[in-house]
Amino acid sequence: MxxxxxxxxxTGMAATGLLGLSGLPLRAQGKTLxxxxxxxxxxxxxxxxFVAPFEAKTGATATVSLGGPAQWLAQVxxxxxxxxxxxxxxxxxxxxxxxxxxxxxxxxxxxLPNLAHIPQEFTDACLGKGTYFDYGVGGITYNKQVVADPxxxxxxxxxxVAAGEFxxxxxxxxxxxxxxxxxxxxxxxxxxxxENTDPFFEAMAKMKDNLVFxxxxxxxxxxxxxxxxxxxxxxxxxxxxxxxEGVDWIDFINPSEGGAMTAVAIQKPKxxxxxxxxxxxxxxxxxxxxxxxxxxxxxVTNTQVQYSEKLAARVTxxxxxxxxxxxxxxxxxxxxxxxxxxxxxx
Amino acid sequence: MPxxxxxxxxxxxxxxxxxxxxxxxxxxxxxFVMPLVDNSARSFIAExxxxxxxxxxxxxxxxxxxxxxxxxxILSAVVTAVSVVIAxxxxxVLVRKAGRLSGLIVFLLIxxxxxxxxxxxxxxxxxxxxxxxxxxxxxxxxxxxxAPLRWLNxxxxxxxxxxxxxxxxxxxxxxxxxxxxxxxLEEGALMLGASRFRTFLEVxxxxxxxxxxxxxxxxxxxxxxxxxxxxxxxxGFQTLPLLIYQQFNTTRDFALAxxxxxxxxxxxxxxxxxxxxxVRRQGV
Amino acid sequence: MRLSxxxxxLFTIAFFVFMILPIxxxxxxxxxxxxxxxxxxPGWSLQWFARIFEYQPFLDSLWVSLKLAVVATxxxxxxxxxxxxxxxxxxxxxxxxITTFLxxxxxxxxxxxxxxxxxxxxxxxxxxxxxxxxVVHTVIxxxxxVRTCAAVYRAVPPAYEEAAQILGASRFTTFREVxxxxxxxxxxxxxxxxxxxSFDNLPVSYFFGSAQTNTLPVVMLAYMEHQFDPSxxxxxxxxxxxxVIALVVADRLYGIEKMTVAA
Numbered sequence: 001m002x003x004x005x006x007x008x009x010x011t012g013m014a015a016t017g018l019l020g021l022s023g024l025p026l027r028a029q030g031k032t033l034x035x036x037x038x039x040x041x042x043x044x045x046x047x048x049x050f051v052a053p054f055e056a057k058t059g060a061t062a063t064v065s066l067g068g069p070a071q072w073l074a075q076v077x078x079x080x081x082x083x084x085x086x087x088x089x090x091x092x093x094x095x096x097x098x099x100x101x102x103x104x105x106x107x108x109x110x111x112l113p114n115l116a117h118i119p120q121e122f123t124d125a126c127l128g129k130g131t132y133f134d135y136g137v138g139g140i141t142y143n144k145q146v147v148a149d150p151x152x153x154x155x156x157x158x159x160x161v162a163a164g165e166f167x168x169x170x171x172x173x174x175x176x177x178x179x180x181x182x183x184x185x186x187x188x189x190x191x192x193x194x195e196n197t198d199p200f201f202e203a204m205a206k207m208k209d210n211l212v213f214x215x216x217x218x219x220x221x222x223x224x225x226x227x228x229x230x231x232x233x234x235x236x237x238x239x240x241x242x243x244x245e246g247v248d249w250i251d252f253i254n255p256s257e258g259g260a261m262t263a264v265a266i267q268k269p270k271x272x273x274x275x276x277x278x279x280x281x282x283x284x285x286x287x288x289x290x291x292x293x294x295x296x297x298x299x300v301t302n303t304q305v306q307y308s309e310k311l312a313a314r315v316t317x318x319x320x321x322x323x324x325x326x327x328x329x330x331x332x333x334x335x336x337x338x339x340x341x342x343x344x345x346x
Numbered sequence: 347m348p349x350x351x352x353x354x355x356x357x358x359x360x361x362x363x364x365x366x367x368x369x370x371x372x373x374x375x376x377x378f379v380m381p382l383v384d385n386s387a388r389s390f391i392a393e394x395x396x397x398x399x400x401x402x403x404x405x406x407x408x409x410x411x412x413x414x415x416x417x418x419x420i421l422s423a424v425v426t427a428v429s430v431v432i433a434x435x436x437x438x439v440l441v442r443k444a445g446r447l448s449g450l451i452v453f454l455l456i457x458x459x460x461x462x463x464x465x466x467x468x469x470x471x472x473x474x475x476x477x478x479x480x481x482x483x484x485x486x487x488x489x490x491x492x493a494p495l496r497w498l499n500x501x502x503x504x505x506x507x508x509x510x511x512x513x514x515x516x517x518x519x520x521x522x523x524x525x526x527x528x529x530x531l532e533e534g535a536l537m538l539g540a541s542r543f544r545t546f547l548e549v550x551x552x553x554x555x556x557x558x559x560x561x562x563x564x565x566x567x568x569x570x571x572x573x574x575x576x577x578x579x580x581x582g583f584q585t586l587p588l589l590i591y592q593q594f595n596t597t598r599d600f601a602l603a604x605x606x607x608x609x610x611x612x613x614x615x616x617x618x619x620x621x622x623x624x625v626r627r628q629g630v
Numbered sequence: 631m632r633l634s635x636x637x638x639x640l641f642t643i644a645f646f647v648f649m650i651l652p653i654x655x656x657x658x659x660x661x662x663x664x665x666x667x668x669x670x671x672p673g674w675s676l677q678w679f680a681r682i683f684e685y686q687p688f689l690d691s692l693w694v695s696l697k698l699a700v701v702a703t704x705x706x707x708x709x710x711x712x713x714x715x716x717x718x719x720x721x722x723x724x725x726x727x728i729t730t731f732l733x734x735x736x737x738x739x740x741x742x743x744x745x746x747x748x749x750x751x752x753x754x755x756x757x758x759x760x761x762x763x764x765v766v767h768t769v770i771x772x773x774x775x776v777r778t779c780a781a782v783y784r785a786v787p788p789a790y791e792e793a794a795q796i797l798g799a800s801r802f803t804t805f806r807e808v809x810x811x812x813x814x815x816x817x818x819x820x821x822x823x824x825x826x827x828s829f830d831n832l833p834v835s836y837f838f839g840s841a842q843t844n845t846l847p848v849v850m851l852a853y854m855e856h857q858f859d860p861s862x863x864x865x866x867x868x869x870x871x872x873x874v875i876a877l878v879v880a881d882r883l884y885g886i887e888k889m890t891v892a893a
Contacts, residue, residue, distance in 0.1 A: 040854070176596050369708070369713070607742045
């Protein structure tokens with residue numbers, strides 16, 4: 001495929017001259033590891049909880065690249081022989097794609113001793129080429145001042161929004177995780193499965209007059225705070241973050257059918273520095289994960305982690321969340337998005 | 347020409363002058379055209395490695411995608427029309443009426459171009475939220491409405507936000523042409539007894555069609571490729587840039603993204619061709 | 631004042647209220663004392679400006695963005711000014727076609743340019759680097775320099791340069807002493823637009839972001855996704871202030887009205 005595409009343009013006329021410059025890329029050399037993080041609090045937590053112990057133990061340094069999984073995966077795909085990143089933070093669905101593309105290394109207990117304390121199903125979900133280290137659950141977040149008696153299940157949510165009792169803010173298809181924590185979760189709760197998404201699209205058709213869509217997490221909060229919507233589909237951890245910022249009118253419910261577990265995966269590209277294993281082992285360490293969970297209000301995956309009392313009340317236990325079949329979803333996702341585009345719009 | 351070389355060998359002088367072009371042309375050929383050709387190749391290569399046009403066949407016969415193409419062009423056209431209609435009076439004031447204030451006006455025109463797109467869309471969200479400033483004025487302060495209106499995620503607000511981003515380009519294009527209009531032509535028409543309005547309609551406006559044309563095409567081209575505003579403000583539009591963004595961000599079907607990019611490129615090239623014709627007419 | 635003039639002025643004022651209001655709101659929010667971004671604000675504070683200077687990635691990426699904008703602008707001028715000099719005087723059909731070609735990056739969606747360039751430049755061996763960023767930013771900045779310089783030079787009568795050469799000036803002296811001063815407003819306007827285009831670019835920089843090469847807009851977006859506090863508004867205000875200073879300087883040096891050629 002790749003060679004074909006290159007032949008197509010008549011093999012690199014200008015390239016010959018320019019290849020001389022190939023020494024120039026500013027890839028950090030020596031004992032430097034390039035790791036990744038989402039921005040804001042997230043990045044601070046990565047530095048404090050994982051980078052600091054890694055640097056203390058190995059004497060190496062780590063730089064943190066801010067951004068998102070789609071961008072990082074594209075960078076690795078463009079440079080498979082010399083990946084510009086050594087450790088990737090991935091969404092579960094992209095982790096499957098990355099694993100299938102053969103660009104990622106296998107995770108084993110020999111390389112990562114702490115992997116022994118991570119449930120095997122999370123490594124399996126990444127096809128053995130990565131694992132989850134942190135997770136949130138998608139459910140119903142509502143404004144306590146407006147909604148006295150919130151829906152406790154997805155089914156109830158659909159009925160009451162369709163009846164016009166509330167205006168709901170739901171994720172738009174422009175937001176990457178939407179297909180899983182909203183489409184799959186709601187569909188599953190209403191009796192559908194990966195092959196049959198009719199229940200979801202029928203529910204959306206019923207609710208359509210009372211929906212607003214959020215394209216990014218901040219939109220959701222703005223919708224609730226400005227009165228644009230009364231409740232909506234959001235994450236547990238993000239809800240608690242707002243509470244900690246001083247927002248006292250917001251609360252979260254894990255629907256009785258079980259919200260979808262939206263995890264954060266970690267992976268190591270092939271040909272990336274072997275120091276990545278030392279770093280990844282810190283990411284899977286119980287003590288480091290506990291500290292990370294306290295900062296972000298999200299659950300973590302090491303089974304030996306003890307949450308503080310405050311956090312234990314907030315984190316949705318794994319037993320009450322559903323692990324979506326990411327590998328199956330990856331196969332049909334383009335069709336889901338296409339159907340969404342045609343029936344719902346943006 | 348006093349240039350000796352050109353007197354002896356006009357061809358070589360012309361060539362030497364043309365060398366001025368070489369760096370820019372080579373640079374764009376290598377770093378703009380080649381990547382795009384490379385990328386568009388994804389859409390022409392079938393799963394088995396052969397050449398195919400089937401993706402274009404499927405794309406261009408799908409009513410849904412034809413609708414998306416139409417929506418892309420119509421949205422850009424509406425934004426362009428609104429921008430030009432708003433821009434003309436402002437350009438007229440800037441050139442003819444502002445006098446010493448013209449510096450301030452240009453400044454106020456350029457300043458919004460200097461603020462980040464993230465900042466501007468956030469400003470719109472704050473102003474037009476259900477409990478936002480605009481609804482507060484309309485309902486509480488002025489009493490014009492009984493209940494707050496829903497603005498966010500409406501097509502109107504998304505169009506307004508796009509106009510906000512692009513209208514300065516239209517004003518500046520029209521103003522630069524208006525500046526060059528010989529005022530004696532207008533004075534002549536007035537002396538011959540034409541009304542002010544008729545003078546404007548039959549003398550000034552025709553003389554500035556080039557400015558309107560270049561401004562309109564610039565706005566149209568940029569609107570055609572923009573998606574950040576639409577992602578952040580919604581509006582229910584489905585345009586090619588939005589679907590391309592979705593392919594990168596969510597479904598990662600790069601062949602489809604590449605197909606859509608090529609279609610969008612063809613639309614953009616058609617616009618450039620139109621501009622070429624307009625510029626030529628100006629040159630004659 | 632005639633009625634029509636009053637109407638024109640009222641329209642213009644309404645227009646600028648429309649232009650300024652969304653920006654003014656964000657500027658006000660950047661001075662809020664609250665921990666979240668909402669309007670109206672409960673009280674005034676400078677804490678969010680202080681936050682900018684506490685958060686290292688903001689400062690690092692600001693530095694990358696500034697360097698990048700300067701490099702892209704200088705490269706655009708080196709490539710674009712000679713081309714503009716030629717194209718402004720050319721009348722043939724293919725010269726028009728070349729002008730169109732040099733301006734065409736304006737019309738491509740940036741996300742396509744960014745994605746295509748990531749794979750192509752990686753293949754060339756540039757990888758994810760500052761060099762790659764500089765190259766792609768030059769592609770998107772070049773049209774502004776060509777456009778403005780060509781527009782200004784077209785308005786310069788060829789007689790000036792011919793006179794200088796008749797008086798015995800060499801080609802280079804003519805360029806330095808006559809042509810360059812005459813087109814300086816075009817260079818200034820083109821550079822300004824080029825600088826700002828690079829500085830505010832998100833879709834292209836996004837694909838080339840790394841710990842060493844993340845630009846300010848990329849970091850702002852990453853920050854916003856997980857922490858939406860008013861420091862983003864404060865950063866926007868700071869960015870606006872820098873741009874206003876640049877404009878005022880440009881006005882002092884060349885006169886701001888000349889910027890109209892930029893379109």
